[in-house]
Amino acid sequence: MNSADSNLLSLNTATVRKQWSLPEIIDGCVRHGIRGIAPWRDQVAAAGLKDCALRIRDGGLTVTGYCRGGMFPAVDREGRRAAHDDNRRAVDEALTLGAPCLILVVGGLPQDRDGVIRSKDLLGAREMVRDGIGDLLDYARGAGMPLAIEPLHPMYAADRACVNTMAHANALCDELGTGLGIAVDVYHVWWDPDLEREIERAASASPSRLLTITSATGWCRPSTC
């Protein structure tokens, strides 16, 4: 890999979570000339937030996004409040790490505390997502931390994210206003016949809504990744 290539690379730390701790991943990036990193919250928590921030800075790495906030729908108000509080902490952590945005995987149908889906009201879940992002934006704007909606493949609509198209993410950006953008992962959106048009729509907004563009992994079939 030459230097021009490696300068464009950013490693999503979930991809090597089985092999390495976050400090080991940071060392690996430095060693292999990978200049960008997108760390995950659980890995940061396991290694310590401040220590991770120092290691990333000392390694000369750029944080390209913090994974992840979201999971807004819940079966009751208490659950939605817990998600909101947790998402505020994620915004704070993203600031400490110097991330350019907090990536949101918005959540699917409302689940109870054991992760069991307790409702099939998809429209209701989408309303909870809109309201949840709206509430979090009030906090994130004050903190100066952009939020990036990541549309996930419709395969995950029930359990992980009920925003599954760029068009839906763009509509939320239209409705909710500044401080909100989109994280495009080719793995999730490649199938969409409106993809090119909706990427142009996101790019032509002022400022651009395209906060990150990534490809987490290749598509395998059948896919349960």
Next chain:
Amino acid sequence: MNSADSNLLSLNTATVRKQWSLPEIIDGCVRHGIRGIAPWRDQVAAAGLKDCALRIRDGGLTVTGYCRGGMFPAVDREGRRAAHDDNRRAVDEALTLGAPCLILVVGGLPQDRDGVIRSKDLLGAREMVRDGIGDLLDYARGAGMPLAIEPLHPMYAADRACVNTMAHANALCDELGTGLGIAVDVYHVWWDPDLEREIERAASASPSRLLTITSATGWCRPSTC
């Protein structure tokens, strides 16, 4: 199950293909008061077309759709010609069975004769689908057999159907004209935020494009059904 319920039921014969041959499925439908049946081509071929048509008629069953034509994309002209010829035969079989439409699973990325995907040109595959349906329509209109595009879940975009939304199917109907409609399977389209609008669009066309509406099975997660 009361009679009002069973009159509304139609059995897609793929759902019990492991348990029964098609003659056994037909007998089972008659025995249990299921009045509709949507047979699959391979099961019909195994049991004999004319015999199946007679058994269905003698049992007083209604064919609600014939599964399936399609699979238009191929790596070369010879492959596309073979698909066209096979689809003409499917139209003829649908007529013999008294089906109200031939359901089209349109195919994904071009595969070679061993089923290996040989191209990642999704736009090209969608053009082959449009052209393939257009050619088949010339024959199907003459035979008086409506064609019904079945949008499949985007999970299948690479290997089984690169038409994955009602909007895409409606656009093809707009472009290709009479004799073409849509087969809606809730299993495949439930996640679509534009579903209600696009069903209304299909229903308000004249004649209605909604040729069948089914729910093949429940959504399981993760799903590779």
